[in-house]
Amino acid sequence: MSTTTVTAELSARRTRVPRRPRLVSAEFLKLRRRRGLVGAGLALTVLPMVVAYTILLIIHAANPAKHGPAGGLQNFTDSMDVLTTLSGIAAVLIGTTLGASDLSSGVFRELVVTGRSRLALFGARLPAGLAFLWAFVGAGFAATATASVAFAGSLHAPGAALLVETAAWLALVTALSLVLALGVSSVLGSRGTTIGIVIGWQIVAAPLLLQIKTLGSLREGLLGAAIEGVEPGALFTGPAHVAMSITAAVGVIVAWTVVPLAVGAWRTATRDA
Amino acid sequence: MSTQGFVVETSGLTKSFGDRMAVANVDLQVPRGAAFGYLGPNGAGKTTLIRMLLGLTQATAGTMRLLGRPVPEERAAALARVGAIVEEPRFHAHLTGRENLTIVAAAREREAHGRIDGALARVGLSQRADERVKRYSLGMRQRLGVARSLLADPELLILDEPTNGLDPAGIHEFRDMIRGFVTEGRTVLLSSHLLDEVEKICDEVAIVDQGKVVAHGPIAELAAGAKQTILIATSDDEQALGIFSEHRAVASVAAESAGIRVTLGEDVGQAADDLSRRLVHAGLAIRRFEPARVSLEQRFLEITSRLEEAA
Numbered sequence: 001m002s003t004t005t006v007t008a009e010l011s012a013r014r015t016r017v018p019r020r021p022r023l024v025s026a027e028f029l030k031l032r033r034r035r036g037l038v039g040a041g042l043a044l045t046v047l048p049m050v051v052a053y054t055i056l057l058i059i060h061a062a063n064p065a066k067h068g069p070a071g072g073l074q075n076f077t078d079s080m081d082v083l084t085t086l087s088g089i090a091a092v093l094i095g096t097t098l099g100a101s102d103l104s105s106g107v108f109r110e111l112v113v114t115g116r117s118r119l120a121l122f123g124a125r126l127p128a129g130l131a132f133l134w135a136f137v138g139a140g141f142a143a144t145a146t147a148s149v150a151f152a153g154s155l156h157a158p159g160a161a162l163l164v165e166t167a168a169w170l171a172l173v174t175a176l177s178l179v180l181a182l183g184v185s186s187v188l189g190s191r192g193t194t195i196g197i198v199i200g201w202q203i204v205a206a207p208l209l210l211q212i213k214t215l216g217s218l219r220e221g222l223l224g225a226a227i228e229g230v231e232p233g234a235l236f237t238g239p240a241h242v243a244m245s246i247t248a249a250v251g252v253i254v255a256w257t258v259v260p261l262a263v264g265a266w267r268t269a270t271r272d273a
Numbered sequence: 274m275s276t277q278g279f280v281v282e283t284s285g286l287t288k289s290f291g292d293r294m295a296v297a298n299v300d301l302q303v304p305r306g307a308a309f310g311y312l313g314p315n316g317a318g319k320t321t322l323i324r325m326l327l328g329l330t331q332a333t334a335g336t337m338r339l340l341g342r343p344v345p346e347e348r349a350a351a352l353a354r355v356g357a358i359v360e361e362p363r364f365h366a367h368l369t370g371r372e373n374l375t376i377v378a379a380a381r382e383r384e385a386h387g388r389i390d391g392a393l394a395r396v397g398l399s400q401r402a403d404e405r406v407k408r409y410s411l412g413m414r415q416r417l418g419v420a421r422s423l424l425a426d427p428e429l430l431i432l433d434e435p436t437n438g439l440d441p442a443g444i445h446e447f448r449d450m451i452r453g454f455v456t457e458g459r460t461v462l463l464s465s466h467l468l469d470e471v472e473k474i475c476d477e478v479a480i481v482d483q484g485k486v487v488a489h490g491p492i493a494e495l496a497a498g499a500k501q502t503i504l505i506a507t508s509d510d511e512q513a514l515g516i517f518s519e520h521r522a523v524a525s526v527a528a529e530s531a532g533i534r535v536t537l538g539e540d541v542g543q544a545a546d547d548l549s550r551r552l553v554h555a556g557l558a559i560r561r562f563e564p565a566r567v568s569l570e571q572r573f574l575e576i577t578s579r580l581e582e583a584a
Contacts, residue, residue, distance in 0.1 A: 115352025
């Protein structure tokens with residue numbers, strides 16, 4: 001093979017490598033250089049799982065008769081409850097940073113004067129935010145899955161299918177939290193206010209509304225109800241708050257994805273910079 | 274001059290906030306290749322006009338063209354060759370200077386990334402480029418703002434009060450930088466409330482007050498439109514004062530340490546001749562007889578005081 005051929009092949013191979021759009025890379029850079037956010041991401045995802053399984057390992061080693069193995073299906077589902085809640089908070093922190101940091105720092109104005117479409121500026125935030133968020137959530141999940149299988153001992157360990165299904169579900173739940181936080185913060189332009197509103201809604205208001213039976217089928221519009229509808233069966237042990245079909249659940253999830261993004265994009269496109 | 278000769282053209286440009294008109298029916302033409310001053314007191318509507326040109330806020334009425342392109346219709350293409358600093362340049366404080374430029378370069382054409390090092394060198398920030406911006410002084414942030422605006426390889430630089438907060442050395446450096454841009458063939462639109470700054474940097478100026486452009490043209494021409502003032506010194510200034518006070522063409526007369534400052538109200542050429550003749554006729558020796566240099570500041574004050582009187 002001649003040198004020319006090799007060079008041409010290398011060049012063609014390089015061009016085939018998918019390149020991350022520059023705006024997405026820029027958004028990712030803004031996130032990964034925030035030490036506090038990186039610390040919060042770790043503290044809400046990887047760290048609790050590592051700590052929890054370390055404690056389970058220690059107490060099992062200290063008294064195997066009283067405390068079962070650290071791994072197994074039950075510990076996995078319990079850990080997933082915690083990881084889902086904490087990852088949702090991490091998603092809100094990241095989503096609000098994505099939506100409000102350019103505005104609060106004044107850099108949004110500097111980006112607008114480049115002439116770049118405001119919708120393109122907004123559109124780059126979501127993939128960057130998901131990449132950043134899922135790096136932490138993925139690590140937290142990997143730690144949980146590994147520990148629940150490796151330390152299952154005599155217990156029944158979660159199977160590959162359940163692990164894959166749970167990973168996908170966790171990715172969906174955290175993405176929805178991020179989308180909601182991104183949309184609201186893009187409208188309000190304030191990170192602190194958005195964190196309060198979104199976390200208050202997700203942790204207090206929405207679960208309360210879900211419990212109020214007199215609301216009847218109105219509760220089908222709540223994201224929590226729809227998420228229950230697509231949750232892996234092995235994780236979801238209690239009775240459903242609202243009985244709804246998969247199609248309806250998917251419809252509600254799509255609505256909770258599209259509406260915050262649409263409103264956030266609209267506000268980004270129309271606000272004075 | 275053809276339309277291609279103007280980098281900024283506005284017609285009837287208006288911006289209202291409720292009942293208040295921040296920019297009122299402004300017709301403005303900024304010629305290519307010059308340093309153009311947009312001069313007015315604080316609150317005159319300078320920044321609002323710039324914000325409309327850059328698409329940061331919508332105009333209430335009127336039309337605009339940037340680099341010959343209508344905006345907002347062709348805003349993206351027009352702004353691709355425009356660099357701007359609006360008010361104080363803003364950055365992500367947790368990122369380095371270079372990273373801040375990387376972020377803006379990502380929003381511009383692909384070649385912009387390759388201009389980062391050159392732009393940092395141009396403003397003297399190469400050595401500090403990898404420090405976080407939160408450690409930068411105000412002057413360094415201003416220079417980083419200029420570097421950011423150079424990423425566009427701009428035909429037009431719009432600088433809104435760029436020397437705010439700079440020390441005298443920084444202001445001097447900034448003036449030289451702006452004149453350097455003009456020498457390279459770029460156009461600089463400089464908004465300022467500092468008369469001295471505009472006079473030292475700019476070739477042309479538009480004076481704006483209460484949202485309206487009240488004067489517009491080359492600085493020399495604008496200054497020439499002011500009332501003519503002559504500085505006169507004679508062998509007997511007291512006697513000369515009496516002569517000037519009685520002359521009907523003299524609008525005002527004031528004794529100063531170096532002589533007498535005589536401001537003429539009309540028919541300047543003939544009045545000056547007549548004054549010199551009268552001094553000679555009175556037997557006075559004329560030691561000084563020269564037109565006083567009229568500054569932009571004097572012209573500005575004349576225009577704005579006339580507006581106040583009219584109001």
